[in-house]
Structure formats: structure tokens, C-alpha cells
Amino acid sequence: IYEFPVDSETTLQNYDIYFTNEELTDEQKSLIEWYRDVFRPEDLRLVESVQKGLKSRGYRGQGLIMADSSGSGISEHGIAHFHNLLAQVFKD
Known part of the structure; x- marks a missing residue:
């Protein structure tokens, strides 16, 4: 999965899925679906929300990782x- 933020409103996504076998199994087809x-x-909704946050006036350049010091799990x-x-x- 490659995500390329172009600007605060645009992110390009590319998904490549590789398997070692030539013919896809039913399980692999289900995974792709x-x-x-x-x-x-x-994932797309998450990326869109991050991009909107970066564009907002409240963003202060503190980084792209959301950290909750209370350890809420989110x-x-x-x-x-x-x-x-x-x-x-x-x-190294």
C-alpha cells in the first residue's frame, strides 16, 4: 500500500498485492475483495481525516502521529x- 499526500485535499493511493503462486486461490480472491x-x-477515510486536520488552522506542526497520553487506545x-x-x- 502506497499513499502519497499531494496536498491538504488530495492523496493518491496505490495497492499492490503479491502472491507467490501464479493462479489465485479462492482464499486469495476473497482477501483481495x-x-x-x-x-x-x-483507510481512505482515515487518510482524508488526517489531511483535513493538516489543513486546519489548529494544526501546529506537532507531527503526523496522534498520541493520547491517557492511553485510551485511540x-x-x-x-x-x-x-x-x-x-x-x-x-545502522
């Missing part, structure tokens, strides 16, 4: 941790 019908629309601490792990790996 789930990505198209469930995952992608959810924050992106896990994503931030994962990105930090990746940064460490690629830094």
Missing part, C-alpha cells in the same frame, strides 16, 4: 514505536 471493500475504504503509540524501530534498523 476484502481489501477493496472493507480495508481500503476504512492513539497511534504502536505505530510510532514501530516507525522508531524501523528508523533504528535503517540507521
Whole structure:
């Protein structure tokens, strides 16, 4: 999945799904349909809301990860941790 924010109102999305077999199985076809019908629309709504937030006058440049210090479960601490792990790996 590639998402390219073009501006505060436009994000281009590209989904590539790779399998090792040449002929798709029924399970793989179902997965592709789930990505198209469930995952992608959810992801698209999230990206749109982030882009609107970036455009708002309330945005102060504090970063793109939403962090809730109360640990309510609606924050992106896990994503931030994962990105930090990746940064460490690629830094070395």
C-alpha cells in the first residue's frame, strides 16, 4: 500500500498485492475483495481525516502521529514505536 499526500485535499493511493503462486486461490480472491471493500475504504477515510486536520488552522506542526497520553487506545503509540524501530534498523 502506497499513499502519497499531494496536498491538504488530495492523496493518491496505490495497492499492490503479491502472491507467490501464479493462479489465485479462492482464499486469495476473497482477501483481495476484502481489501477493496472493507480495508481500503476504512483507510481512505482515515487518510482524508488526517489531511483535513493538516489543513486546519489548529494544526501546529506537532507531527503526523496522534498520541493520547491517557492511553485510551485511540492513539497511534504502536505505530510510532514501530516507525522508531524501523528508523533504528535503517540507521545502522
